[in-house]
Amino acid sequence: MLLVIDMQESLARPQEEGDPRTRLLSTVKVLIQQARFHAIPVGYVWTPAATDGHYYAPAVDQPAKASGVLANDGILKDLAVLPKDFLVTKPSWSAFNHTSLPFHLASLRAHTLVLTGISTNLSIESTARDAYDHRFDVIAISDAMLGTSRDEHFFTLTRVFPRISRVMTSTQFITWLSKPQKGSGHV
Numbered sequence: 001m002l003l004v005i006d007m008q009e010s011l012a013r014p015q016e017e018g019d020p021r022t023r024l025l026s027t028v029k030v031l032i033q034q035a036r037f038h039a040i041p042v043g044y045v046w047t048p049a050a051t052d053g054h055y056y057a058p059a060v061d062q063p064a065k066a067s068g069v070l071a072n073d074g075i076l077k078d079l080a081v082l083p084k085d086f087l088v089t090k091p092s093w094s095a096f097n098h099t100s101l102p103f104h105l106a107s108l109r110a111h112t113l114v115l116t117g118i119s120t121n122l123s124i125e126s127t128a129r130d131a132y133d134h135r136f137d138v139i140a141i142s143d144a145m146l147g148t149s150r151d152e153h154f155f156t157l158t159r160v161f162p163r164i165s166r167v168m169t170s171t172q173f174i175t176w177l178s179k180p181q182k183g184s185g186h187v
Helices: 020-037 101-108 120-133 150-164 170-177
Strands: 002-005 042-046 086-089 112-118 137-146 166-168
Touching: 002 020, 002 120, 020 042, 020 112, 020 137, 020 170, 042 101, 086 101, 112 120, 120 137, 120 150, 137 150, 137 170, 150 166, 166 170
Parallel strands: 002 042, 002 112, 042 086, 112 137, 137 166
Antiparallel strands: none
């Protein structure tokens, strides 16, 4: 299953020329296209603004920078969510925490999660850790995610993900998709 995490208007919309979100959006679009071609389910995960009083935000020394930017504006329209795709609203970093994701994974008999989106070292890493703890195979697509900083992105890709997932570029993943896979489960 391909999970597209927090590719929502208020976080992922490119703002200027040279914005790294332009490359990210292009890469994610290609991965979605490839997933659909290979009949791999696509799920979109997004985080609503916490201004409605439904979510308690614990006190921390260094709040995430994006916390003041989120809006209830949904997934980027450029990604064209299809009726067969599913949408998961998450109240915290991990897509597993108090969401419908476990239900979707069980109903699809998925055993592999392919992770893309924003942010490498927060939502994607938290989701990858939970997926690993739930015994899913995880594939982190290194050029289809952005971190809160270049250093944090690099640290997660080189120090955390190799212990809980396979790390591939989008090109490596597309090549991997075209090879016969062992086992009878679904990606």
